[in-house]
Amino acid sequence: MTKYDRIFKSQDVSEESLSPEEAVAAIAVITAIVDSSLEDLDTESLAGILWEFQIFDEYSEEEMQETVDRMAAIAKHEGLGALFNTANMSIIDEIILDAFAAGVVMLLDDETLTIPTQKQPYIQHLQQALELEDIEAEEMIRELIAAIEAGDKQEEYVEEYETIILDEFGQQVYQSPLGNFIVPIPVNPEQGGKIQSQEGMVGFSDDVGTLLRIDYYPIPSESLITIESQGEEKYLHSVLIEKYLPQAIFAHIEGAEIKYTEYLKDSLKGYYYVLVDMPKGSTISKQETNGNAVRLNAYRGLLCFINHDFLYIFSSQRTFFDGDIPGNILEEADDIKQNILEFIETIEFS
Structure with a gap:
């Protein structure tokens, strides 16, 4: 057994239904707390990160925050296994890579933009659960890191240019x-x-x-x-x-x-x-x-x-x-x- 079996081998399913977008947010919430606790989750920061994803373009800041809070509440009352299984059933083919990216971005080291060694087993389990090929997962990680680097440069420029x-x-x-x-x-x-x-x-x-x-x-x-x-x-x-x-x-x-x-x-x-x-x-x-x-x-x-x-x-x-x-x-x-x-x-x- 591994410490992630409680998530990826759980048979539990949430009583709540999720939209595909909520499923992506659920993956992010699960990843953010899998090796810590729900009490340590900064939902405001997590909502801000997810709001940058294109699939949440139609969400307002308040809706994004409400979505993250709802996923956290399900995790608290029904467990990470139930939340993951329900999310995995709700994800449509077009956004599987977004769901994987939502997990990856939660684990990237802020300075090196790499996944710490101790976090890599979780990402491998997530990849397998989402049925992604190695080449798909690796390409998504590269694209995500490149987008973050480009965004950092843009943010530096925007800070100097009042909107x-x-x-x-x-x-x-x-x-x-x-x-x-x-x-x-x-x-x-x-x-x-x-x-x-x-x-x-x-x-x-x-x-x-x-x-x-x-x-x-x-x-x-x-x-x-x-x-x-x-x-x-x-x-x-x-x-x-x-x-x-x-x-x-x-x-x-x-x-x-x-x-x-x-x-x-x-x-x-x-x-x-x-x-x-x-x-x-x-x-x-x-x-x-x-x-x-x-x-x-x-x-x-x-x-x-x-x-x-x-x-x-x-x-x-x-x-x-x-x-x-x-x-x-x-x-x-x-x-x-x-x-x-x-x-x-x-x-x-x-």
Whole structure:
């Protein structure tokens, strides 16, 4: 027997059900306390680490913290074996590597960015339990370390480049860490307005259903050549529909589907626009009678375009509160598109 049999050979299963994202958080919680105790767990720090994972892009800071706290509570009352078995059953194929990465990141030494020798048996057990091949696990560890190193460099830069500043009228505006745009903050703290920011993304949301998000990426020189050869419309279609949506939405929201697409062209640039139906995919949740929070249905509009060698994806959502009924899909798509375009008009690009 090994000291990890209580986790990986347990037959216990939690009475709670977990979403795939919660399962990833569960792996992180288990790993963080496997060789210590629950009392030593810094849930706030752990939530902050997980919030950097792409699969949690749609989570607010409060939702991320609530998720970690819930996983810790299950571990306390039902045991690590029950939590792991339930998590392992809840993880879908698309995020198995994320689950493994969530375990690895909990064990990396902060200074050397290596897994300490005494922790390696646990990682090997986790890899086997998740049925990952050695080459997959090793590649994920390399990519994770490279991402952390790159993030450390970016963080050093961001610390020197203040993102929330005052404009000439004394109003707060958000300034991209890369210096490529400035935007007036479109949410109000009195309505629960929040700013979620990480490398290449900033999102503004509140408690009344507002979501305005900007994803932005410097375009590599080789991609500029690709755009020149295949055309802007084909390139934007490829980025938005074949890459961004599968990773950012479809992998995390069951039943999400594209309802409308459109390519717009003006005298300056082209825009690729899509409307996505997201069942239980809103950033707004409602409390059910059993105490569980369930996300509301929503439509998400996404507008993709190129500006000054940056690729931008602007998003806005329409949440369907109790009693709300979706209208004609063309009208819904146009309303959200206009909301995005009006938001873009407030931005100063550089």
